[in-house]
Amino acid sequence: MSEALPVEQVGLGVSQTIAEDISTAQVWKALLIKIKEPNLFLPVSDVTTRPSDDGQGTYREMSIGPNRMIENIYADEALLEVKFVVEGDVIEHVNIIHTKDGVRTLEFYKRHSQTGERVHWDAPKHLALGGVEKVLEMARTL
Numbered sequence: 585m586s587e588a589l590p591v592e593q594v595g596l597g598v599s600q601t602i603a604e605d606i607s608t609a610q611v612w613k614a615l616l617i618k619i620k621e622p623n624l625f626l627p628v629s630d631v632t633t634r635p636s637d638d639g640q641g642t643y644r645e646m647s648i649g650p651n652r653m654i655e656n657i658y659a660d661e662a663l664l665e666v667k668f669v670v671e672g673d674v675i676e677h678v679n680i681i682h683t684k685d686g687v688r689t690l691e692f693y694k695r696h697s698q699t700g701e702r703v704h705w706d707a708p709k710h711l712a713l714g715g716v717e718k719v720l721e722m723a724r725t726l
Contacts, residue, residue: 596691
C-alpha cells in the first residue's frame with residue numbers, strides 16, 4: 585500500500601518576482617480588485633463588501649465552500665500592503681509588494697496582529713503560489 589506524499593506547506597510565506605513588463609501600479613491595482621472581487625482569484629461565492637465600521641478599510645463577507653468568512657481589509661498604498669483581518673482572529677493575511685536590490689516581488693504571508701511576527705501558514709504552498717500568480721496575471725492585463 586503506498587502512502588500519499590506530504591503536501592508542502594506555505595510556512596512563513598510565498599513570493600514571486602514581478603516581471604519587468606508589469607508595473608508596481610498594475611500589481612497594486614490588481615490587489616485592490618482582489619478586495620472587492622475575490623472570486624476572480626479564489627473559489628468563493630456570495631461576496632458582499634462595504635466600508636468597514638472603523639471607516640479605514642473594507643468589510644467583506646464571502647462563502648468558501650460551506651463556510652462563511654467575515655473580514656476587514658486594509659490597503660496601505662504607502663507600504664504597498666493589503667492586510668486581511670478575519671473577524672475574531674489575531675492572525676492577519678498580508679499581500680505586499682517588496683523591492684530589494686532593484687528586484688520587485690509580490691509576497692503573501694500571515695502574521696500576528698499584535699506582535700507583527702510572521703506565523704506558520706498551514707495551507708498547501710502550490711495554492712498560495714497560484715494566488716500570487718493570478719494577481720500577477722491580472723496585473724499584466726491592466
